[in-house]
Amino acid sequence: MCTRYFLAFIICTSSLFSCTTGKKAYSPYRKYPKEALQKDYILLREALEAKHPSLYWYQDKDSIDAFFDRQYLRIGDSMTEQAFAWHIISPLLRQFHCGHTTVGLSKSYSKWAYGKTFSSFPLYLKVWNDSMAVIGNLNRKDSLMTRGTLVTGINGSRNKELIRGMFSYLPTDGFSESINYTRLSSNFPYFHRNIFGLSKTYRVNYIDSAGREKEAILPMFEIKKDSSKEKTAKQKTTKPSRKKIPRSERLTVYRSFEIDSSKQFAVMTVNTFTRGNLRTFFRRSFRTMRKKKIPSLVIDLRSNGGGHVALSTLLTRYVTRERFGVADSIYAVSKDLGRYTKHFRGGWLNNLEMWLIAARRKDGKYHVPYLEKKKFSPKKSNHYNGHVYVLTSGSTFSASSLFCNAVKGQEGIWLVGEETGGGWHGNSGIMIPQFKLPHTGIRVRFPLYRLVQYRHVPKNGSGVMPDIPVETDYRFLLERKDKKMEVARQLILQQQEKQDSVPSNP
Template identity: 40%
Template structure:
């Protein structure tokens, strides 16, 4: 018995040592030999050509062949994982499919999450092909590059050149540019792209427009995250015992579930204006959307709300079942999700590299059928009409706020109700295509040598064939952009426009009611 315990103890120690050594053994600067890169790249191309349902939807085959060849021809020397990822990213951007993207290997992703890396010093908002302004600055003592400052160049590279270059590394649906501009603007994306494409120096020369409208230049330093304060040790080697024990730092408690849920979806009601403002930042499952929608629309009916703004500007999609549910509370007629929904392949000769390929094969055997066009169609969604909700259905005025982050299932929702007499889409073109998408089943593919991953859509969904050629997102009924002065003042122009429309409409309704009362 003692021998077994000792053996188990030694095994656990060995496992821990192995785990620690493997963690420390990861080298982010490791270079892969050209032959290994070419093997991964060839597999990457073969899988896309075999299984991607919309590889040639917007880019003809001869053009894609050229892009594939150009990428392969760059693999003449050893590369690090980020360098190889850049090559793949530029090829994938030519597919013009927002659901096909590249991810680092799991180990490199873990390294990024924990490494203390120098950072690009500020974030930006891109609001045109040649327009960019500072949103926040990590160097808080910087009194020059403040919120709203227009940037015209960095290290001699014009804003137009930077936006155009970074766009070549980003995926988007069809010919939509607003989605890419928003991706560059999201969180630390601009800095991460700058690092990936140009690298980060100690300092950056930034050209900008000052508060008087004059062109100026300044030099700013890269941001170094603060180091952890090491505990000082006396000569003896043991930590010195403080005379007065320091108070213990309380452990950070995870946010309550209610806080997370409220940040993801919430509603505010103004009974004075008989209006409500609903935020829905995802259609993913796990956020109790079904009960949220049920309670919300029941309350809107109880309070006789006449105006509803629904903000989906930061909704990147999720479960089509949830977006369909919200649609049913608002739509005034029966609707279909798609004119057609199909996959081109059930099986794959590269199945060992594709996540859940066996499960996918089984699932498609059950729910799809091979049609005359040789494709495997998901017939239920091609035939089925969803009906409006009868209970708690909202019949008042609806304003849908959209932007570049409105993507995937969010466009299914907005497309289904746009055009109704009581619905207006306000804001910017959606990042997701109005014609359709490939958002149905999207496994990861892991390349064997570099372990770089890419997402492989398996289904092609077409909502409106007449819109495919243009390849655009849902265009707003009321277009509202943004400017550097609005960024500087912290103004939300889209919300301001909707608030003004509701306020004016509510006042007009009140005036009519008053006139009727006087007449009686």
């Protein structure tokens, strides 16, 4: 009897493992049938129409409905996950003008792509206005396209047409394209590959050293395949090793603090309001400045894409000259996620949080009364009273744009740089779970609350505008110099020359 049960157990166990090992490996080249793609699309549309707080904030319902219908008709007979995400969903989400509503590929795709290098357009380009300049070249033997070479067109498209075409796939808060200039400048080959696909060669128009426009044929940057079967097998089975970085160095990725050798100013770089042990960091940094009587401070938020509102509010309290609020209004359009709960990451936990923080008002919306009513006072301990220069860029987004809005216009505080990517009037950046499409596994970041900024400006679609604009300077680009930081330094020197205007007790 025991032998019989043991054999049955072995057979069942073997069947289980044989099924597991027989599971098909993920392939990014798999094409999904039209019916599956349509089901994913319809589910996403219904969820957005039912739960998104800002679908019709910048365009009327008829325009949005027409675009929904148009993209549905563009779904092909079969499409890869990547094509569906980039060419159907991305242009759709662009129409909402909500920078927090974005699309990402499936978890399976992310695992497959981890550690891989892909063939692509070979040039990294700095993009500003209608200009593009080479800042890197993946084809290292190419001596023609060196740093600073001005590009005027690619594959027959002039810069203006090309940039606007790529923007049509990328989200914005309102109408501020500053974040998209930053995106293209950070990884032009990535966006060009996903939007236009690959070409064996690229026709690139450029300006030569004599100022004449010419055309060059550039080969695609291509990954060379290893002919060794042994090495190929090793690459498939071995994950890229991660070098262990000391904690102190890891934290500098998120934030850093340095006092200039002149002792006249300090630079505080805050790249996120999510990580970096920021409460302790802020307390120690501002205490140091108080003890050393540092008269000026540069706060660099150029790479800060946002994070926890509580932490951006904390930083504001250290430098603000007056009481302030976070928002004039924050609300969701429903009390929970309803029948879409199972498709959201976090599921019922999102519902629980929505039930706890929001209450229905007369307008039928579910408001967050705490953040609408709460006013915050300047910090009493280690508050900074010196001159403050806040560096901004297109990547200054979400919670960092809340900070900029709160301090803008205050005495002794200036925003220096570019229009923020985060909306000045408001954004939909509170509670952003992922919404997973069941057939393709594609994930959509799906905000649940609309936030209108404290003492909000009119809804014109702009980001927070700088007090001292600093645009891209070609000369600084060639010399690899930081123009915004240099402008801040010059402003600080000018302030030092006016001793009567420098606070004596920062």
